[in-house]
Amino acid sequence: MKEPGAEEYSAENAPPLTPEQAIANLNSPDTSLRYYAAWWLGKFRVQSPEAVDALIAALEDEADRTELGGYPLRRNAARALGKLGDAKAVPSLIKCLECPDFYVREAAAQSLEMLRDPAAVSVLVQLLDGGVAAAVQVPGRPHLTQPYEAVIEALGAIGATEAIALIQPFQKHPTPRVQCAAARAMYQLTQDPIYGERLVKMLDSSDLKLRRVVLGDLGAIGYVAAAEAIANATVENSFKLLALKGILEHQLKEELDVSPLSDNAIKVMNLMDSLL
Amino acid sequence: MTNTQHLIRAVAEADSSALMVAAVQKLAAAKDPAAIPTLITVFGYNNPGAAVAAVAGLTELGEVAVPQLLAQIDDYNYGARAYSIRTLAAIRDPRALDILLAAAATDFAPSVRRAATKGLGNLYWHQLDIPERHIAHKRALETLLSISQDTDWSIRYAAIVGLQALAKIPDLQEPIQARFEEMLATDAEEAVRARVQLAQI
Numbered sequence: 001m002k003e004p005g006a007e008e009y010s011a012e013n014a015p016p017l018t019p020e021q022a023i024a025n026l027n028s029p030d031t032s033l034r035y036y037a038a039w040w041l042g043k044f045r046v047q048s049p050e051a052v053d054a055l056i057a058a059l060e061d062e063a064d065r066t067e068l069g070g071y072p073l074r075r076n077a078a079r080a081l082g083k084l085g086d087a088k089a090v091p092s093l094i095k096c097l098e099c100p101d102f103y104v105r106e107a108a109a110q111s112l113e114m115l116r117d118p119a120a121v122s123v124l125v126q127l128l129d130g131g132v133a134a135a136v137q138v139p140g141r142p143h144l145t146q147p148y149e150a151v152i153e154a155l156g157a158i159g160a161t162e163a164i165a166l167i168q169p170f171q172k173h174p175t176p177r178v179q180c181a182a183a184r185a186m187y188q189l190t191q192d193p194i195y196g197e198r199l200v201k202m203l204d205s206s207d208l209k210l211r212r213v214v215l216g217d218l219g220a221i222g223y224v225a226a227a228e229a230i231a232n233a234t235v236e237n238s239f240k241l242l243a244l245k246g247i248l249e250h251q252l253k254e255e256l257d258v259s260p261l262s263d264n265a266i267k268v269m270n271l272m273d274s275l276l
Numbered sequence: 277m278t279n280t281q282h283l284i285r286a287v288a289e290a291d292s293s294a295l296m297v298a299a300v301q302k303l304a305a306a307k308d309p310a311a312i313p314t315l316i317t318v319f320g321y322n323n324p325g326a327a328v329a330a331v332a333g334l335t336e337l338g339e340v341a342v343p344q345l346l347a348q349i350d351d352y353n354y355g356a357r358a359y360s361i362r363t364l365a366a367i368r369d370p371r372a373l374d375i376l377l378a379a380a381a382t383d384f385a386p387s388v389r390r391a392a393t394k395g396l397g398n399l400y401w402h403q404l405d406i407p408e409r410h411i412a413h414k415r416a417l418e419t420l421l422s423i424s425q426d427t428d429w430s431i432r433y434a435a436i437v438g439l440q441a442l443a444k445i446p447d448l449q450e451p452i453q454a455r456f457e458e459m460l461a462t463d464a465e466e467a468v469r470a471r472v473q474l475a476q477i
Contacts, residue, residue, distance in 0.1 A: 234324055237387055241430050245467045252466055260473055269474050276394040276434045 019046040026054045026077075031064040034073050042080025052086045059092045070101045078104060082111025090117045097123045102138070106147035113154035121160045127151045128166045132173050148173070149181040156185025157220075164189050176202070176210050184217040196223035203233045211235050219243035222250020224264050231271040244272045280308040287314055297325040304333025312341050316348045319356035327359045335366040342369045349375065354385035361388055365395025370404050373412055377419050380438075386428055393423055393434035397441030417448050421455055429465045436468065440475035 017025070017040050025037035038058055041051050058077035066072060078096055081089040089111070096108035097120075105127070112120040127146045135148050152170055155163045167189070170182035180202060187195035200223075202214045212235055218226045219242060230243045248268045255262050283303040290296035300318050303311050311333065318330040334341045345364055350356040361379050364372040372395070379392035396416045401409050420442060424435035436459070443452040456472050463469050 236324075237390075238430070241433075245429070248467050248470060252470055261470065261477070265470060266474060269471055272433065272471075273394070273437050276390040276437060 019044075019048060019051060022046065023048075023050050023054045026058050031073065034058070034061070034064060035076055038073055038076035038080050042076070042083040045083055047084050047086065049086075052081070052084055052088055055081050055084070056089055056092045059096055071099065071104050074099065074101065074104045075107045078107035078111055082107075082114040085115065087115060087117055090115055090119055094120050094123050097127060102141070102143050102147065106143075106150050109147050109150035109154045113150065113157045116158050118158055118160070121155065121158060121163065124151050124155055124158075124160070125163050125166060128163070128170075131166070132169050135170070135173055135178070144175070144178075148175075148178050152178070152181040152185045153220075156181075156188040159189065161189050171198070176205065176207070177213055180210070180213055180217050184221055187221050187223060193223075193225060196221065196226060199223070200226050200229045203229055208235065212239050215239045215243040219246025222247050224251055224268070227268050227271055231275060237275040240275050241272055244268055244275070248272070278310075280306050280310045284311065284314045287318065293323055293325070296321065296323050297329060300326040300329040300333070304329050304336070307333070307336060309337060309340050312337065312344050313348070315341075316344060316360065319359040320350055320353050322355060331359055331363045331366070334363045338367050339369050342367060342371055346372065346375060354383070354388055357383070358385065358387040358391055361391040361395065365391055365398065368395075368398055368400045370399045370401060370412060373399060373416070377415060380423055381419055386430060389423075389431055390434040393420065393431065393438045394441075395438070396420055397438035401445070413442075413445055413448060416442060417451065421451065424455060424459065429468055432459070432463065432465070432468050433471050436471045436475055443475075 017037065019041070022037040022040045025033045028034055028037070038055060041055060055077045059074050059081075061071060061073040061077070064071065064073040074096065078093060081093060093108045093112050093115070096104050099105055099108070109124065109127075112124065128148070128151060135144050135146065137143070138145055148170065152167055155167060164186070167182050167185050171179055171186070173179055173182065180199060183195045183198040183202075186192070187199070196218070199214050199217050203211055205211055205214070211233060215230060215233060215235055216239075218230060224247050227244060227247055230240050230247070233240060248265060251262065251265045251268060255265065280303070283299070283306055286299040287296065287303055290299045300315070303314060315330040315334050318326050321327070334345065342364065345360055345367075349360050357379075361376065364376065376392045376395050376399075379388050380396055383389050383392070396419060399412075399416070401412060404412055420435050420438045424432055424439065426432050426435070436456070439452045439455065443449050456476060460469055460472050463472070
């Protein structure tokens with residue numbers, strides 16, 4: 001459900017910028033320069049207070065509009081703020097969850113997932129109002145009424161156990177990616193392997209893109225029991241390596257201050273070696 | 277027609293992904309050098325199951341497959357190229373050194389670079405004459421040390437795997453251990469540092 005065309009830049013073909021210039025460009029009369037500058041500040045993780053303040057201000061932009069009433073600059077600013085990791089952005093991102101533009105709401109939910117601030121929980125929960133029955137496709141648009149995937153993932157990452165009963169039914173949502181998000185969040189909120197196994201099972205899907213998403217989910221939740229299934233999945237090695245890296249990091253965090261490397265960590269690395 | 281020719285024809289005529297995998301597995305199991313060009317061609321079919329079976333078959337054939345693997349590297353399809361490099365790395369024949377060095381250092385595709393980087397540590401160096409061997413060690417070491425500073429974590433990870441293997445050569449141990457210490461102290465990625473620790477066990 002990602003906005004088409006988002007994140008399509010690459011650092012190599014971008015015009016060179018400095019942080020100062022990018023911050024200044026956020027107020028350029030040329031809206032395309034603003035849009036680009038917001039992306040650039042996130043991409044290069046410019047974490048200065050000036051950059052954060054300028055991006056927060058850009059969340060209120062009214063100048064840059066699409067034909068359908070979307071807010072491209074707000075979308076990019078919201079995405080960038082997640083990458084910068086400054087909690088100062090949280091209240092403004094929470095406000096964005098009520099923006100009429102679906103993609104602004106989605107970007108805000110994704111960034112709130114990265115910032116993991118419990119202050120976002122109550123508004124995120126509101127976006128699940130109406131449950132699965134309300135989570136239908138918007139006529140003529142390539143997305144659902146709300147960015148359910150991002151909202152559910154954010155609630156899982158933040159550890160919002162109060163949302164468990166609301167998230168649980170989304171495992172039966174007709175969209176497989178929403179099912180994945182629900183399983184992923186349920187695992188994070190309960191640590192019950194039944195949800196990890198549900199994701200592992202989805203690695204058998206015939207849809208390659210979905211298999212890649214599932215790998216990302218398994219890496220994000222650090223479900224170590226999935227390591228071999230990940231290594232054997234029919235997906236490009238780059239995706240498998242990234243998922244196993246997530247699992248390894250999760251493992252290392254849990255073992256802090258114990259003997260240098262656990263058997264599990266070594267097992268994951270051996271699998272990674274085999275995928276090089 | 278020989279049995280192998282039948283098996284080659286089955287690969288050519290496979291009209292589903294699953295049939296292709298089965299046909300390639302059978303052809304690989306024949307262990308006949310006549311199958312080499314067909315097995316290499318399979319790398320370009322964008323069928324990961326079949327490609328993995330072809331890698332296994334060619335690796336089993338070993339040295340005899342090396343000249344054709346070197347000659348048939350696909351410069352226009354990085355997916356296929358990664359399988360070729362992976363196979364050459366697994367066979368470990370030092371005739372692949374130049375191709376592995378170039379792929380590790382300059383290929384644009386990370387999958388190709390990782391495979392070559394891992395392979396560079398593991399060649400059968402004893403197959404080279406002594407003066408040649410020293411030069412080869414030096415080139416592999418220099419390239420891996422340089423790659424260990426790449427911006428992509430997965431390339432640095434692969435460099436550690438390559439360097440760990442290369443550290444079996446007594447003359448190279450000192451610079452490799454020094455680089456490992458440096459990476460442990462400075463690398464931003466926890467996964468990379470953990471791999472260094474594993475290499476030091």
